[in-house]
Amino acid sequence: MNNAMRMSKAMKVHIRQLDRQSRKHRRQAAELLLENPELWPAMEIARAVINTLLSPNRVCLCAFDEKDTVVGLVGGLPDYDGIVWELHPLVVKKANRGHGIGRKLVKALEKEASSRGALTIILGTDDLNGSTSLSNVDLYDNTGGRIANIVCRKRHSYEFYLKCGYTIIGVIPDANGIGKPDILMGKSVIKKPRTQLTALDGGKFEKGREAKKGR
Ligand SMILES: CC(C)(COP(=O)(O)OP(=O)(O)OC[C@H]1O[C@@H](n2cnc3c(N)ncnc32)[C@H](O)[C@@H]1OP(=O)(O)O)[C@@H](O)C(=O)NCCC(=O)NCCS
Secondary structure (H helix, E strand, O other), rough: OOOOHHHHHHHEEEEEEOOOOOHHHHHHHHHHHHHOOOOOOOOOHHHHHHHHOOOOOEEEEEEEEOOOOEEEEEEEEEEEEOOOEEEEEEOOOOHOOOOOOHHHHHHHOOOOOOHOOEEEEEEEEOOOOOOOOOOOOOOOHHHHHHHHHOOOOOOOOOHHHOOOEEEEEEEOOOOOOOOOOOOEEEEEOOOOOOOOOOOHHHHHEEEEEEEEHHO
């Protein structure tokens, strides 16, 4: 899809932190999670997730429509002394999907985490129902090769994250039961050019170093 088409289907939303004082917005945020019972099966669970996201150091950004109703949310959790942030959860109201809100929420979290010192954003996206070629296989065998050659069989959110600039950086085999992995993805939010890093693959780089040492 080109940019013009993307703009035409985009929905105007305002993204800001969820206000812990607003019971209405906290309830709407929990209801949003509840729309996905496979992930958050009960209201108490959804409420607990929202409360956790509102604890110190964490971030909970919500997308509000023109009526100031919560139509999407993204959470962020710092790790590695704040250098790495985990994006979790991400959800857009069913009726409002496909209008660019998910992409905007991801961008907003990246900006917020980066302003707090993050260099890397990571996330996990589960494959519970054989949507990708990473399911129902032995992921301890040829792990890198399987990741490099992933095939999407059914619509899966890893494709959404690819479109947001994320790369598959690993897998957690059997994370959700045998053959049901979590697909780990990451993105750099470093502002400066990555001058110290080499694009050469590890093998070639090491061989070069060995050759120099031998001389
Ligand atoms: C995944 C989710 C957040 C996407 O939100 P959204 O607002 O519909 O996404 P956007 O409109 O910003 O989509 C951006 C692009 O990703 C694509 N996309 C969106 N959801 C996708 C999915 N589940 N699978 C594959 N591609 C997807 C869109 O088609 C769009 O592509 P385009 O730019 O080529 O048109 C939303 O579908 C959702 O809430 N799903 C349920 C919860 C969930 O699965 N969260 C992620 C768990 S890790």
